[in-house]
Amino acid sequence: MKKYNKIFLITLNILLGGSLSYAQQQEVKPIRLSQISDGLYELLDGRGSNGGVFIGDNGVLVIDAKMDKESVDQTIEEIKKVTDKSIKYLVNTHSDGDHTNGNQYFPEDVTIISHENCRKEFFVPKRDGSPSDWEKPEMASFVPEITFRDQMDVYLGSKKVELWYFGVGHTTGDAVVYFPSEKTAFIGDQLFEGRPQLIHSYKGGNSFEHVKTLTKMLETLDVEKYYSGHSAIATRQDVIDHISQIQKQQQTIKALIEQNKGLDEIKSEFDENEARLVESIYNEIND
Numbered sequence: 001m002k003k004y005n006k007i008f009l010i011t012l013n014i015l016l017g018g019s020l021s022y023a024q025q026q027e028v029k030p031i032r033l034s035q036i037s038d039g040l041y042e043l044l045d046g047r048g049s050n051g052g053v054f055i056g057d058n059g060v061l062v063i064d065a066k067m068d069k070e071s072v073d074q075t076i077e078e079i080k081k082v083t084d085k086s087i088k089y090l091v092n093t094h095s096d097g098d099h100t101n102g103n104q105y106f107p108e109d110v111t112i113i114s115h116e117n118c119r120k121e122f123f124v125p126k127r128d129g130s131p132s133d134w135e136k137p138e139m140a141s142f143v144p145e146i147t148f149r150d151q152m153d154v155y156l157g158s159k160k161v162e163l164w165y166f167g168v169g170h171t172t173g174d175a176v177v178y179f180p181s182e183k184t185a186f187i188g189d190q191l192f193e194g195r196p197q198l199i200h201s202y203k204g205g206n207s208f209e210h211v212k213t214l215t216k217m218l219e220t221l222d223v224e225k226y227y228s229g230h231s232a233i234a235t236r237q238d239v240i241d242h243i244s245q246i247q248k249q250q251q252t253i254k255a256l257i258e259q260n261k262g263l264d265e266i267k268s269e270f271d272e273n274e275a276r277l278v279e280s281i282y283n284e285i286n287d
C-alpha cells in the first residue's frame with residue numbers, strides 16, 4: 001500500500017508538474033507569531049523555515065530570516081503588533097537559504113549574528129560549482145557581522161539570550177539559541193521529525209558528528225522544549241529518539257558495507273526518501 005501510494009504520488013507529480021508547484025506557491029500561509037512565554041514567540045509560516053522572536057527590554061532579537069521579502073515584511077509587521085521596540089539582532093542558526101535568504105530584507109541597522117563556521121559557509125560555492133550569491137558586494141552587509149566560537153551571551157537590557165555551539169552535524173556551523181528560564185532552545189535544522197535528517201556533506205556536515213553534537217547539547221543545556229526549522233515542538237525524549245534512530249541507520253549501513261554491498265544495493269534496503277541520508281552515511285564510513 002505504502003509503495004503504491006508513493007508511485008501514485010510520483011506519477012501525479014510528473015503529470016501535474018508545474019501547475020502543482022504553482023498551486024503550492026499560492027498556498028503559502030501568512031507569517032504568524034505563536035507565543036511561548038512572556039516576550040518569546042515562535043515565528044511560523046511564510047516562506048522559509050520556522051524561527052523565533054524574543055522581545056528584550058530595549059529591542060528585539062529574531063531567530064532565522066525566512067527567505068523572501070514578503071515573508072520578512074510580514075515578520076516585521078507581526079512584531080510591530082506585539083511591541084514598539086525595534087529589531088536589534090538577527091541570529092542565523094545556520095547557513096541554509098531557508099534561514100538566511102531573508103537577511104537582505106531586514107533593515108540595514110539590524111546586527112546579524114551566527115557561529116563563525118556558519119559565516120564561512122555563506123561563501124561556499126553552490127552545488128554546481130558557481131560562486132555563492134553572498135560574494136556579491138551588495139550582499140556584504142547582510143552576511144553575519146558578529147560571530148562566536150563556543151558560546152556567546154546577547155543582552156537586551158537586563159534580558160539575556162545564550163548562543164551555544166556543540167559541533168559539526170547538519171552543517172559545520174549550527175547554533176543553538178537558548179533561553180534558560182524558559183527551558184527552551186531553538187536548534188535550527190539539527191532535528192527533523194517525520195522525515196530523514198538532512199546532512200549537508202558538501203558543506204562539511206557529518207552524521208556521526210551530528211550524533212555527538214546533539215548528545216553534547218543534551219548533556220549541557222536544561223531544555224524541555226526544542227523548537228526547530230521544520231518540525232513540531234520536540235521534547236528531550238524526542239531528541240534522544242532521533243539520536244538512536246540515526247545510530248541504528250549508521251549500524252545497518254556499516255553492516256551492509258561489511259557484506260560488500262554497494263551504495264545502490266544499500267539504498268534499496270531503505271525507504272526512497274532516506275536515499276540522501278543513506279548516501280551521506282555511506283560516504284562517511286568509506287572516507
Ligand SMILES: [Zn+2]
Binds near residue numbers: 098
Ligand atoms: Zn531549514
